[in-house]
Amino acid sequence: MSVKYKEEGEKLIVNTEALCALLSVTRMTVKRWADEGCPKHSRGWWDLADVLKWKGMVGTGNLKSVKDSKDMSFKEKKLYYEMKYKEAQAENMYLKNSIAKGEYLKRDEVIDELNRFFVVLKRSLMGLSRKIVTDIGLIVGQTTARKIESQIKEVIEDALSQMCINGVYEPPKSKKIKG
Incomplete structure (x- = not known):
């Protein structure tokens, strides 16, 4: 299995392997979270924002802002910026695909x-x-x-x-x- 993610509207959906890599945890930890009530998108897929909310790494609808970074641990900062990076990558790929499909004109x-x-x-x-x-x-x-x-x-x-x-x-x- 490889690290995968997909975009559904505003949501960034990642597979279990990608979630493990982003949060630096094992598959067993993710399984335990699921047993404890961590929200799943579908089998093997996770809405990253929902997981972060469930873990308490996200405030009311938004990730902790960069100004709150002194309250964040190194792991939380890393996760925050990796998620921002992945979102930017997903947006860039969406735009490139749209251009390739001819949805945009010069x-x-x-x-x-x-x-x-x-x-x-x-x-x-x-x-x-x-x-x-x-x-x-x-x-x-x-x-x-x-x-x-x-x-x-x-x-x-x-x-x-x-x-x-x-x-x-x-x-x-x-x-x-x-x-």
């Missing part, structure tokens, strides 16, 4: 892609008024169609400029399209 690639997207969006929205006027121009007449095109362009340009500045579009309160 910032520059995202910015370039969003810039391309917004250029296409702007061109499409600016062409929308021309398309609408072309479709309704035969029905309402050229003068009315041009007024409608102008009003649609004004609304689109207003929305785009607001999104450029604030990132949020707030439609005008009482402006009505004249026909």
